[in-house]
Amino acid sequence: MAFFTVNKVAIKGIAAAVPSQIESNWDYDLLTDSEKKLLVKTTGVEERRRAPIGTTTSDLCFVAAQKLMSDLNWQPEEVSALVFVSQSSDYYLPATAIILQDRLGLSKSCLAFDIGLGCSGYVYGLSVLSSILSATGLKKALLMVGDVSTATCSYEDKSTYPLFGDAGTVTALEFSEAAKPMTFNLQSDGSGFEAIIIPHGGIRNRASRASFDKKEIDKGIVRADYNLALNGLEVFNFSIREVPQALKNFMEDTQSNTEDYDYFLMHQANKLMNETIRKKVKFEEAKVPYSMKKFGNTSSASIPLTLVTELREELQSKSLNLLMTGFGVGLSWGVSSIELDCIACPELIEL
Numbered sequence: 078m079a080f081f082t083v084n085k086v087a088i089k090g091i092a093a094a095v096p097s098q099i100e101s102n103w104d105y106d107l108l109t110d111s112e113k114k115l116l117v118k119t120t121g122v123e124e125r126r127r128a129p130i131g132t133t134t135s136d137l138c139f140v141a142a143q144k145l146m147s148d149l150n151w152q153p154e155e156v157s158a159l160v161f162v163s164q165s166s167d168y169y170l171p172a173t174a175i176i177l178q179d180r181l182g183l184s185k186s187c188l189a190f191d192i193g194l195g196c197s198g199y200v201y202g203l204s205v206l207s208s209i210l211s212a213t214g215l216k217k218a219l220l221m222v223g224d225v226s227t228a229t230c231s232y233e234d235k236s237t238y239p240l241f242g243d244a245g246t247v248t249a250l251e252f253s254e255a256a257k258p259m260t261f262n263l264q265s266d267g268s269g270f271e272a273i274i275i276p277h278g279g280i281r282n283r284a285s286r287a288s289f290d291k292k293e294i295d296k297g298i299v300r301a302d303y304n305l306a307l308n309g310l311e312v313f314n315f316s317i318r319e320v321p322q323a324l325k326n327f328m329e330d331t332q333s334n335t336e337d338y339d340y341f342l343m344h345q346a347n348k349l350m351n352e353t354i355r356k357k358v359k360f361e362e363a364k365v366p367y368s369m370k371k372f373g374n375t376s377s378a379s380i381p382l383t384l385v386t387e388l389r390e391e392l393q394s395k396s397l398n399l400l401m402t403g404f405g406v407g408l409s410w411g412v413s414s415i416e417l418d419c420i421a422c423p424e425l426i427e428l
Contacts, residue, residue, distance in 0.1 A: 079263040080330055086207040087256035090249040090421030091392070092145035093385040094137040095126040095242070095372065097427040102239045107232075107297060116239055121348025125242030125373035128225045132428065134165045135173050137245025138221040139180055140426055145247050146181075148421045151217060153182040158209055158218035159189040162202035162377050164406070165225045166191060177221060195273070196344045196405025197263075198222055198377030200413045203248065204261040210252045220248040224376035229275055231300035233291070237307050240347065242373035246381035249421070257416040262327045264319070269408040272311040277302040312405065316350050320404045321357035327400075327412040335360050337398060338414070340388065344403040345369040345379035354402075377403070385425055392422045 101124050103113055117123055128137070138161070146153070159181075161174035174189035183189075188209075194201050199222050206220045223245030230237045277288035288303040300306065328334055335341070341360045343351050345368055355365050366387035368379065375382050380401055384392060391397060396418040404410035 079261070081261055083204065083207040083211045083259045083261070085252060085254055085256050086210045086259065087251050087253040088248060088415065088417055088420055089251045090145045090149050091246065091381050091384055092141040092423045092426065093244060093246040093378065093382045094141040094426040094428050095244045095382070096128040096132060096137070098127045098129060100125050100127050105239050107235055108239075119347065119349045120240060121367065121369045122240055122373045124371050125227070126244065127227045128243040132225070133167050134163045134223045134225045134243075134245050135161070135167050135177055135221075137243070137428055138223055138247055139177060140428055141245055142177075142181055142219055142221060142247040144423045144426060145249055145421060148423055149249055151249065154184045155217050156181075156183050156219055157187055157215040158206060159183060159187055160192060160202055160206045160218070160220050161189075162192045162194055162198040162220070162222040163224050164193055164195045164376065165228060174221070194407070194409060195224065195376045196346070196379075197403035197407065197409040197411045199380045200261065200401055200403040200411035201263060201409070202377075203259070203413060203415075204263060204411070206250055207259055210250055214252060216252050218250045220250060222246050222248070222381060223378040226305065226374070226376050229303070229305040231291070231304040233299035234304065235297040236309055237305050240374050241305075242375050244372060244375040244378035244382045246378045246385070248381060259413060259415045260331055261411065261413045262323060262330070263411040264323060264409070266319070266408045269311065269315060272308045272315065272408060273406040274306050275303065276306060312346075313350055315408055316346065316404055317353045317357070320354050320402055320410055323410060323412050324358045324400070324402060327414070331414060333414070335364070338364065338400045339397045340399050341365050342380050342383055342399055342401040344405060345372070345374055345383060346405060347374065385422060389422045389424070392417055392420050394419060
């Protein structure tokens with residue numbers, strides 16, 4: 078169990094950006110009216126944001142970073158580290174973080190690298206970047222997290238297309254002697270890697286003409302090997318088995334309970350799955366905010382997007398003790414506790 082605490086690093090702000098294009102699941106014409114009602118009831122997803130062709134995750138993160146740095150009055154030369162967490166990078170290579178370093182006008186002395194994670198990516202990314210600041214004494218850093226998942230979903234696949242939306246976020250971190258500790262527990266199980274996968278396009282199965290040939294997998298599920306494939310039942314069973322236990326272990330190890338946290342933030346997978354987890358760990362409904370109704374499953378961006386859209390006023394005006402968990406593709410999952418104290422949190426940006 079990768080359980081550890083990071084000291085002397087504070088979160089100073091969080092910002093998020095989404096595409097302006099809204100798609101409603103009530104308009105998804107591959108489902109009957111009764112199927113639409115069942116989909117919305119079980120997944121909780123009514124609307125999603127879809128990035129147009131040519132708009133990338135880094136574009137969304139870039140505008141969010143510009144706004145957040147302006148609100149914090151951070152100068153580009155002050156930022157010493159930039160980490161980009163995504164599974165929808167700009168290019169096969171180079172790393173998107175390095176492109177963002179240049180676009181934002183950051184110093185050439187700024188370290189920058191990518192982390193290729195999805196659903197658990199915010200918790201993992203926060204652990205990595207905060208650890209770097211704590212260990213080195215570097216002063217300021219940007220954690221840029223998001224995905225344009227709709228680019229890989231087949232419109233004819235009702236098991237994926239109505240679920241996923243696009244978003245990019247940025248979290249500003251600063252070295253601070255007075256910062257409250259962040260605690261993490263990170264886990265993984267690669268035996269389930271095929272549960273959420275894009276089979277073709279990497280080195281294992283290189284893209285070819287056949288990669289784009291659509292096949293009927295089941296009724297209402299038509300996709301190519303270059304599209305996202307999701308085994309919903311396997312992911313559901315994994316999530317309700319591993320995540321509640323990880324949360325219970327985390328609270329035992331930190332000698333905390335549900336009453337110690339102002340809010341419990343989950344990766345926005347789907348409503349039925351998340352509610353099952355919530356009930357297993359006995360968090361009251363009022364402490365568990367959701368953004369999936371308007372934005373769907375935004376992969377690695379879902380936790381910071383939920384913070385911005387659902388808790389913005391409180392984040393700016395209060396000290397909040399938060400418990401967070403990200404879980405999914407990999408299979409990978411993580412739990413973290415953080416304290417946010419009157420941070421900068423701009424309104425949601427539409428691009």
